Amino acid sequence: MQTIGNAAISHTNKSVSGCPFCILRQAKLCTGGGLENADCSDNGQGRELGITAHTIQTRQMIHHPQEFSEFVIVICSGQAVSSIGLPDGRRQILEILLPGDIVFWTTLFEPMSGRLIEAITNSTYRKLKRREFHVLLSKRPDLFEMFMKLCTYNKAQSDQLALTLGRRSAAQRIAKLILTLAERSAERGLLNDQTMRFPLRLQHVGDATGLTPIHVSRVLRELQKADIIDLEARSLKIINFAELRQIAGP
Amino acid sequence: MQTIGNAAISHTNKSVSGCPFCILRQAKLCTGGGLENADCSDNGQGRELGITAHTIQTRQMIHHPQEFSEFVIVICSGQAVSSIGLPDGRRQILEILLPGDIVFWTTLFEPMSGRLIEAITNSTYRKLKRREFHVLLSKRPDLFEMFMKLCTYNKAQSDQLALTLGRRSAAQRIAKLILTLAERSAERGLLNDQTMRFPLRLQHVGDATGLTPIHVSRVLRELQKADIIDLEARSLKIINFAELRQIAGP
DNA sequence: CGGGCAATTGAAATACATCAAGGCGTGTGG
DNA sequence: CCACACGCCTTGATGTATTTCAATTGCCCG
Secondary structure, eight states, X not given: OOOOXXXXXXXXXXXXXXXXXXXXXXXXXXXXXXXXXTTBOSSHHHHHTTOEEEEEOTTOEEEOTTOBOXXXXXXXXXXXXXXXXXXXXXXXXXXXXXXXXXXXXXXXXXXXXXXXXXXXXXXXXXXXXXXXXHHHHHHOHHHHHHHHHHHHHHHHHHHHHHHHHHHXXXXXXXXXXXXXXXXXXXXXXXXXXXXXXXXXXHHHHXXXXXXXXXHHHHHHHHHXXXXXXXXXXXXXXXXXXXXXXXXHOO | OOOOTTTTTOOOSXXXXXGGGOHHHHTTSOOOSOOSSTTBOSSHHHHHTTOEEEEEOTTOEEEOTTOBOOEEEEEEESOEEEEXXXXXXXXXXXXXXXXXXXXXXXXXXOSBOOOEEEXXXXXXXXXXXXXHHHHHHHHOHXXXXXXXXHHHHHHHHHHHHHHHHHHOOHHXXXXXXXXXXXXXXXXXXXXXXXXXXXXXXXHHHHHHHTSOHHHHHHHHHHHHXXXXXXXXXXXXXESOHHHHHHHHOO
């Protein structure tokens, strides 16, 4: 697994969730935590830069496809998906966003993303004016370096997604999705006893893998019957990692 | 069609091909041209920075998947494809590279790309040490801006590819591929009389669309019979743009 | 208790892959 | 100059993974 910047190593703090990964945390602009105090960035520095904190409910949209955004958004808790869609309703989920993820870096240079960001669970996020983030990066070479590493990693993920969608079978796609999500959850301390939250509906999994929810159901059921995973109550346990990797293929 | 930086507009020069698009050209590090003088960058400035020029034959590799590269590569003439592969030989083509394209920007921050770059026609390209390019960008905010726009555009293309692979039918994928290629060729003055070079083998088209070369053949044949395109002798004419767009869908 | 969304299941349809054979052009060696 | 091999494309027949259609169940929430 690729580590990003030096963020992945610094596990010396109490805050669970993706904060160790978060560029705002790294910039000392946010003390982390799940936003219990829904007011705002938890210290003066963050407030100076105009970082604001927000809470949002399941199935609400964080960002609309045609919206011009002046903000860079970072997920603080919960899960969200980032997708692009066709007018007829078909869509492709590009990323499953976990705490600590920047929602889309391209917003830094192109205010119209065309993306739809939808909260899958009740979530919190922080946002920061694009302009402010710009000057922040220009003043702090370390943060700039980290940001570019994040972009690079993100692009590599995109490429892998294309490979998966173009060249892998349904079972392989789904196995890969689960494994990738598990890895990313683990990095953030969100995987315990091989178990993680899995709030995605079948429709979401389908949209992420280019499959029909019906077919996703069948595949998932088979994985379950083969005692490779255990999925219930929006929680997924990977019982047999080796076998799952076997199915996902190279 | 999105224009990138201010490069697309500056059509005030004699050099055909993708040079108006090229960041090296924009940086005045290269006077462009098809490398008739295969020696090197055509003026002192470029040579100072250690830009070197190269010629390569059809089907040769410009960059190997496991190669660590110290260079940023720009295509000057010809066509190449950028792909990632699986050990078993299946692969996904991520981009068709035209003159003026940067081969992969991620190389700036991650020397191991995992990508295979293969020349489809006899081609020429220039390369520049990553380090040099870095300092160039840090000294020239305009170039940095242009570079980031290129990255952003490139990412958007990736996202569209994922959507296409995940959610469109074979005919739609192929139609999209042709249209995208035509647009990009047109921007570079490489489309005349609705006709462009099309050196890709069926295998390549298959690898770009996630299909079998056999199936690509059938679809292409149908488009031909329907008088929508005319493909022969490695040259493709789009006879009926409207219909092709209709097929490609939204 | 009822209504609506999510998940499951079976049967039928279809889009695409795989297998197999043949044709066409191009280069190569006798 | 011809024979031949080789790579690339085409075409038909067959196979299969996935979709589509349709019906049923369970479940959460009013």
